[in-house]
Amino acid sequence: MVVLPSLFRKVPYGFFSLVFPDDCRICKTTLAEFSRVPICARCLASVAPMAADYFCVSCRTPFQNHFPLDDEGICRLCRTGTRGFDAAYCFGAYDGNLRELIHLFKYGRMKPLANTLAAHLAAALPRDRRFDVVVPMPLHWRRQWQRGFNQSELLARATARRCGIPMVNAVRRTRATATQAGLSNAMRRENVAGAFRVKRPRAIEARRVLLIDDVMTTGATASACARALKRAGAKSVALLALARVDRRLFDPANDVAETHAKAFSTAASIFPSASLFKTTEVS
Numbered sequence: 001m002v003v004l005p006s007l008f009r010k011v012p013y014g015f016f017s018l019v020f021p022d023d024c025r026i027c028k029t030t031l032a033e034f035s036r037v038p039i040c041a042r043c044l045a046s047v048a049p050m051a052a053d054y055f056c057v058s059c060r061t062p063f064q065n066h067f068p069l070d071d072e073g074i075c076r077l078c079r080t081g082t083r084g085f086d087a088a089y090c091f092g093a094y095d096g097n098l099r100e101l102i103h104l105f106k107y108g109r110m111k112p113l114a115n116t117l118a119a120h121l122a123a124a125l126p127r128d129r130r131f132d133v134v135v136p137m138p139l140h141w142r143r144q145w146q147r148g149f150n151q152s153e154l155l156a157r158a159t160a161r162r163c164g165i166p167m168v169n170a171v172r173r174t175r176a177t178a179t180q181a182g183l184s185n186a187m188r189r190e191n192v193a194g195a196f197r198v199k200r201p202r203a204i205e206a207r208r209v210l211l212i213d214d215v216m217t218t219g220a221t222a223s224a225c226a227r228a229l230k231r232a233g234a235k236s237v238a239l240l241a242l243a244r245v246d247r248r249l250f251d252p253a254n255d256v257a258e259t260h261a262k263a264f265s266t267a268a269s270i271f272p273s274a275s276l277f278k279t280t281e282v283s
Helices: 004-009 013-019 041-045 096-106 113-124 141-147 151-163 185-192 220-231 252-270
Strands: 087-093 133-136 171-173 196-198 208-216 236-244
Touching (some): 041 096, 087 096, 087 113, 096 208, 096 236, 133 151, 151 208, 196 220, 220 236
Parallel strands (some): 133 208, 208 236
Antiparallel strands (some): 171 196
């Protein structure tokens, strides 16, 4: 019975394809081996850690040069205490095949991917850091009901098993928040402010918490959750995310255009009768 799985994986594809016909959901090549997820070994192995010459030593945000960092290598958000967490770690950039894997896991309901993705999470953790408890980023109950599961909880369970520490659903999302897409950093922080409440404070009191999320964009949501954990008595909170949006990839010209559009929108609300500020909606 022990050798059956390995023998089954080596069954000639001519027979395999008759019973389990499928293609890799990423590169579309024909699968030649049985797997719990329809993704080929090449695509699974293609994801790589994020690389950067300059990054904040606290939140690990990558930068194109050293100017945003002080002499100790810390960015402005961390210097001013805007971040609610004490540190942040992330495996890779939210693009390419890693983004595809996350989408298949999150929206394609491929739950078996949790163990594979958790291995990448574990690889992103510094070997000298120790934690007492793993806490998943909560979803609002309506979103979890629609999706059927919380992807961060599955990642947190797999990570907790690897680290040999308990996982606790310690935080509840008290209200549904508007989507963060398209919001400025300040608007993102305002959108999620007060959206989390710790429902099991004894489980995290005086403990080093490892907060698990799948994707980090600006860190506003994680910061709000981390603040709730600290108010409830957590000794420290570190964020561990599978991927983060790499702001270095953004086109500066688009950012300038967006800034100008917001300026005109604000002016139009102040001077609605001025023809100079009248705009037409672009679909």
